[in-house]
Amino acid sequence: MSEPTSGSGGDTALRVAGGWLREVAIVVIGALIASTLLRLFIVQMFVIPSGSMENTLLIRDRVAVQKLAGYQRGDVIVFRDTLGWLAPAKQEDDPLKKALIFVGLAPDESANHLIKRVIGLPGDHVTCCDARGRLTVNGTALNESAYLYTDASTGRQVDPSSVAFDLVVPAGTVFVMGDHRNNSQDSRCHLADDSDGGAAGSKAFIPTTNIVGTAVAVVYPFSRFQGISRPLTFENIPAGQTPPAAPVLTGPEVIC
Numbered sequence: 001m002s003e004p005t006s007g008s009g010g011d012t013a014l015r016v017a018g019g020w021l022r023e024v025a026i027v028v029i030g031a032l033i034a035s036t037l038l039r040l041f042i043v044q045m046f047v048i049p050s051g052s053m054e055n056t057l058l059i060r061d062r063v064a065v066q067k068l069a070g071y072q073r074g075d076v077i078v079f080r081d082t083l084g085w086l087a088p089a090k091q092e093d094d095p096l097k098k099a100l101i102f103v104g105l106a107p108d109e110s111a112n113h114l115i116k117r118v119i120g121l122p123g124d125h126v127t128c129c130d131a132r133g134r135l136t137v138n139g140t141a142l143n144e145s146a147y148l149y150t151d152a153s154t155g156r157q158v159d160p161s162s163v164a165f166d167l168v169v170p171a172g173t174v175f176v177m178g179d180h181r182n183n184s185q186d187s188r189c190h191l192a193d194d195s196d197g198g199a200a201g202s203k204a205f206i207p208t209t210n211i212v213g214t215a216v217a218v219v220y221p222f223s224r225f226q227g228i229s230r231p232l233t234f235e236n237i238p239a240g241q242t243p244p245a246a247p248v249l250t251g252p253e254v255i256c
Helices: 008-043 095-102
Strands: 043-047 062-066 077-079 115-120 123-130 165-168 175-179 212-219
Touching: 043 212, 077 175, 115 123
Parallel strands: none
Antiparallel strands: 043 062, 062 212, 077 115, 077 212, 115 175, 123 165
């Protein structure tokens, strides 16, 4: 019987270690690819940067946003700001953090995204307010008591809007509002903005191509873990008219 060649034990150990490292690398790379695909096409995490959606969402909540099922009136959506609602965003310069955000292992805290509630779809006639101070969509009044901001110290809920408006949502856009109505620079506050040289109100309506997805859950902090559902008041709103090419605004100029 031949004797083992000197060093064969060390070679075997190296081969075993190398095989183990290859398997670990395959698992890690596979997990990163799956996480990236999940972020790009299915669900993405965002951090809430402001109080405009209180008390539905609080500042610094981590929110899961789904990208598959589309959106309807009443949904809370995340959208890219291409209309200049926000100040120029500070670019993330930490390459590690950028990589973690890209693969979905860290929430997106970029300042060029906003989160609001969809009130009107293309062709919807949205007004505020009726004789009882309520928003109406296509002639149907909304009961917004389930989600409008309530001051914890006084127990008083904010009004649906402190400014009146009457509009028809143009084609390819949506009309959005925050739940904390007196702390939200939303679509209402841009109805008089024509600084881009377009039609009056052209900067008030969010292009549907800017919509990233629908918020479905608060996932962190764990004490606030909860789903985000569409309020019942939006279920029986009739269909709107054929969407106009440009915003249709009626009444005096709206100033927030």
